[in-house]
Each structure stands twice: as C-alpha cells, then as structure tokens.
Amino acid sequence: xxxxxxxxxxxxxxxxxxxxxxxxxxxxxxxxxxxxxxxxxxxxxxxxxxxxxxxxxxxxxxxxxxxxxxxxxxxxxxxxxxxxxxxxxxxxxxxxxxxxxxxxxxxxxxxxxxxxxxxxxxxxxxxxxxxxxxxxxxxxxxxxxxxxxxxxxxxxxxxxxxxxxxxxxxxxxxxxxxxxxxxxxxxxxxxxxxxxxxxxxxxxxxxxxxxxxxxxxxxxxxxxxxxxxxxxxxxxxxxxxxxxxxxxxxxxxxxxxxxxxxxxxxxxxxxxxxxxxxxxxxxxxxxxxxxxxxxxxxxxxxxxxxxxxxxxxxxxxxxxxxxxxxxxxxxxxxxxxxxxxxxxxxxxxxxxxxxxxxxxxxxxxxxxxxxxxxxxxxxxxxxxxxxxxxxxxxxxxxxxxxxxxx
Numbered sequence: 096x097x098x099x100x101x102x103x104x105x106x107x108x109x110x111x112x113x114x115x116x117x118x119x120x121x122x123x124x125x126x127x128x129x130x131x132x133x134x135x136x137x138x139x140x141x142x143x144x145x146x147x148x149x150x151x152x153x154x155x156x157x158x159x160x161x162x163x164x165x166x167x168x169x170x171x172x173x174x175x176x177x178x179x180x181x182x183x184x185x186x187x188x189x190x191x192x193x194x195x196x197x198x199x200x201x202x203x204x205x206x207x208x209x210x211x212x213x214x215x216x217x218x219x220x221x222x223x224x225x226x227x228x229x230x231x232x233x234x235x236x237x238x239x240x241x242x243x244x245x246x247x248x249x250x251x252x253x254x255x256x257x258x259x260x261x262x263x264x265x266x267x268x269x270x271x272x273x274x275x276x277x278x279x280x281x282x283x284x285x286x287x288x289x290x291x292x293x294x295x296x297x298x299x300x301x302x303x304x305x306x307x308x309x310x311x312x313x314x315x316x317x318x319x320x321x322x323x324x325x326x327x328x329x330x331x332x333x334x335x336x337x338x339x340x341x342x343x344x345x346x347x348x349x350x351x352x353x354x355x356x357x358x359x360x361x362x363x364x365x366x367x368x369x370x371x372x373x374x375x376x377x378x379x380x381x382x383x384x385x386x387x388x389x390x391x392x393x394x395x396x397x398x399x400x401x402x403x404x405x406x407x408x409x410x411x412x413x414x415x416x417x418x419x420x421x422x423x424x425x426x427x428x429x430x431x432x433x434x435x436x437x438x439x440x441x442x443x444x445x446x447x448x449x450x451x452x453x454x455x456x457x458x459x460x461x462x463x464x465x466x467x468x469x470x471x472x473x474x475x476x477x478x479x480x481x482x483x484x485x486x487x488x489x490x491x492x493x494x495x496x497x498x499x500x501x
Contacts, residue, residue, distance in 0.1 A: 100132070100157065100161060101139075102135075103157065104132065104139070104147060107151045107153055115129055115130055115133075118147075121150055122143070122146050123439065124143065140474075141158065142471070144157040144158040144161040147402065148402050149401055150402065153352075155351050155353050155354075156352075158351060158352035159351070159352070211237070215237075219379070219384070220421075223385070223423055224424070224459060225459070226461055227273040227274040230270050234263060238264045238267055241259055241263060242256075244256050245257045254295045255294070257293050257295075258294040258295075260290045261290035261299055264283050264286045265287035268281070268283030268286075272310065273461075274461075275463035284306045288302075301326070301332050301340075302327065304340070305327050307323050308323035308340070312347060313464055317347045320350070321344050321347035324340045324341070327343075334367045335382070337367050338364045338365075338366075338368035339364075339368070341363040342360070342361070342364040345393065345397055346396065346397055348360060348397075357397050357401060361393060361397065365390035383425065386418065391414050392411070392429060395409075395410030395429075395436075396432055398410060399436045399439065404437075404439035405436075407439075408440050408442070423456050424460045424462060424465075427456060428465050428468075430453045431469055433449055434450040434472055435472045439475055443479050444482070444484045446472070446475075447476070447482075448484070451487075451491065454488075454494075455491075457469075466495070469496060472492070473496065476492075
C-alpha cells in the first residue's frame, strides 16, 4: 500500500469534519481497523478505497493510491500466438474444401443447415444450466464441422455457413472463459472474428475487442478495458456492438472510481442499446439475451465498484427479479454481485440469504468469472464472522471456492 494512502484518507475525513466513528458507521467498517489504516499499520483493500472515494467525494483518488493504474494500452495487449485449442485453423479447414460425407454442403435453406442453426440456439440455452467443460468439446467440434460445410458450399451459400460457424466459435470462447481458460477464450474469439470476416461480416472483429475487454476487466486491468472498449465504438459499427462496448468502458471507469466518466458511458450505452438499429442485426443477438435492460443491470454492477453498495443493491434487486428462471448462469452472475452489494451496505443476513440460494446451483453451472465475486463476497463476510448467518454460509462458500470447483 502506498505510504500516503492513510494520511490522505485522514486529511479527507478531517476536511469533511467527520470522526473515525462516523466514517466507520457510514462504511460498515470497524473503527479500529480504519484507525490502523490511517496510521499506515494496515493495508486498505480496493473495496474500502472505493467506498471512501464515494463517501468522501474523492472521485477515485484513494483508489488510485491503492492500486496502480495499468498503463498498457489495447495496442500492447498480447494475443496468444499459438492455437493449441484448435485442431486446425479456419484457413486450413477452408483450404481443404471439406465436404460432409462427400456431399456438397447444404444451402442456407437446407434442413441440415437449419438444424445447425437450431442447435446453436439450444446450446446457448444449455449453457445457462450446464458446466462449460461439458459443453466445450461439442462446441469445438461443431464449429469445425460448420466451417467445413462452408468450405464445400457454393459461393452463394458459403457466407451464411461461415457466419454461423463464427457464432459457434464466439460462444466457445465465452465457455472457455467461464471454464477458466483465458488463452483458449482469446484464441476462439479471434477465430470467430476470422470466420465472420470470411463470411462478409467485418464487425465481429470489433465485438472481439469487447470480449477481450471482458478478460482484462476480470483481471482488474481498468486501463486496458477502457482502451479496448473505446476501439470498439467506431461510428461505422452497428449500434449493438457500440452499446456493449460503451458498457464495458463504463465498467472500466468504475474500477478506477471515475464516477462521471462511468455514468456518461452508461448513458451512451443505454441510448445505443435501446435504438431501433440495435435490434435490426441479422443472426443471433450478440451479448446476453437474458437481461431485459443490460444498461440498467450494468449500472447496478458499476455502483458497487464506485463504492455505492446501497445504490447497487437497490438497482440489482429490481433487475434480478426480471431475469428468467431458467437462466441459472446469468442469475448467478448478477445475483452474487447483488449479494455482495447488500453485504457491503451492512445488510449481512439478507446478503447471506441471497447467496445461500445461489450457492446451491453453482455446482451445475461452475463459472470462473462468477467466482471472482464469490471470493469478494467471502472476504466481505469474513468481517462479520460472529454473525450466525455468516457462519452457516461459510461451508457452502468454501465448497464452491475449493480448487475442484474453480
């Protein structure tokens, strides 16, 4: 921890005419702990810095003292040079001119092709209630198979098959990330962009930047998250991609405690995602299809990172009630953030009740990304070890966070 964090916190507190006891009550942190932080005897967590920033109106100053902002730009973000997750790249498949069983590949209206389209939708639905490691082998093989079909198709029907293969590859990348395999996630995302470009859609490459920004976001790299998201907001791009990118940029600003920039990004995202053009794209929608108002849900998510857990809890309560019952993975993703917000706002028993329900479904939908918030929740609740609800919840938390479930 930088040695000047404690003195700066004390300076801001005194300037606000606030006692340690008052700050402790406002933040739901132990007075003795805060006193040691001010004297430099204890380290401050990012969570504490965010809440102090928000409560004292420091606009991210304290957060920047705790964690050094990454100075890597999107241009410097390395992409894995190897393709170990792929049996063969897109180019190799197309060069071979594969045909399924020696037959000419079907047209976009062929029942076999339509069956692959239906299967893709079914696999996306299955991804909401199934372990990603179970789905990955099937997704990988289907991506190669559809790409192979495209290689044997006539020029007029090759494009839709390539575009469908690109969506298989993009979803495979997401499941790889959920399984905790970041290099594979980045490889499959790059593969999706190549397939889409070969099929005549140059825009998925920009969406790949949004997906890469999600990787850096979960790594806590706010600077790269913002830089990548900005590159995906060109005026020539579809509104949905620009809107999803604006959301991701807002999340990056929230990590830095830059509230004004975050809220500006969320307003931009809301306008883009609610525009008529955003729903006019061909093929399955990019991004989540289970959140009815992505900008509102992301606002709740960001409020926690901005150090405003009570506001986050209020928004997430409302938006989580609108999630479909079958979308277990999505419910877990936002539900644990909701539990975390309630815990940080001092509503410990309510937080434990929310988490208790979600922990029961986690073995069915393990998620490396969701576990990020589960770990944060465990740390937050560890401050209330004497609470009976916390003690009762700890065994279930430990099971989910055990290496076998990570």
